Amino acid sequence: MSRNNPLSRRTALKLTGAAAATALVAGCSDDDTDDENGAENGDENGGDDIDPSEWEDVDTIELDGATGGWEGVAPDMIAGEQNPTIVLFEGQEYDFTWYNQDSGTHNIEIWDEDEEIVDDYATDQVNDDEQTLEGVVASEEMAYYRCEPHGQMQGEIQIE
Structure with missing residues (x-):
């Protein structure tokens, strides 16, 4: 990703956020x-x-x-x-x-x-x-x- 391309940074941040949210939801299940x-x-x-x-x-x-x-x-x-x-x-x-x-x-x-x-x-x-x-x-x-x-x-x- 180029440091000078704000669109690429936003896209990368969105993907990182989506992956983190998916991992969080998957890890929060329990037996209740x-x-x-x-x-x-x-x-x-x-x-x-x-x-x-x-x-x-x-x-x-x-x-x-x-x-x-x-x-x-x-x-x-x-x-x-x-x-x-x-x-x-x-x-x-x-x-x-x-x-x-x-x-x-x-x-x-x-x-x-x-x-x-x-x-x-x-x-x-x-x-x-x-x-x-x-x-x-x-x-x-x-x-x-x-x-x-x-x-x-x-x-x-x-x-x-």
Whole structure:
């Protein structure tokens, strides 16, 4: 390229920028995926990585709730996970407690695959500091836990 030809320098810079952008995009892929509601679900607690035996003594699920999504608090295997998959054992009873992290109005509901509330397992929409959905008996129809007004606040339920 000639130093005196500004057109050649611009063309070279454009090509260099395009190559860098392509490399950047190619290098930014990871194993996280967005669900149909735009919520990010990490693979650390999803799919084949879940060990149901870790969940055998769990009877309380704790989540931080914010408009951007649920974040696991307890049990330890979901701590810090965005919209973590929750493992429940059919016939066992659970409490779901969530802590409001953004003072927004939220609730928690248990949904089936058809996005219908299972057995009236839903709380009122509130902006309280915390709220608990008590006495949830796990059944095979349960598929998701969700904040009704915020679609990105949704995670999967795996029934064992």
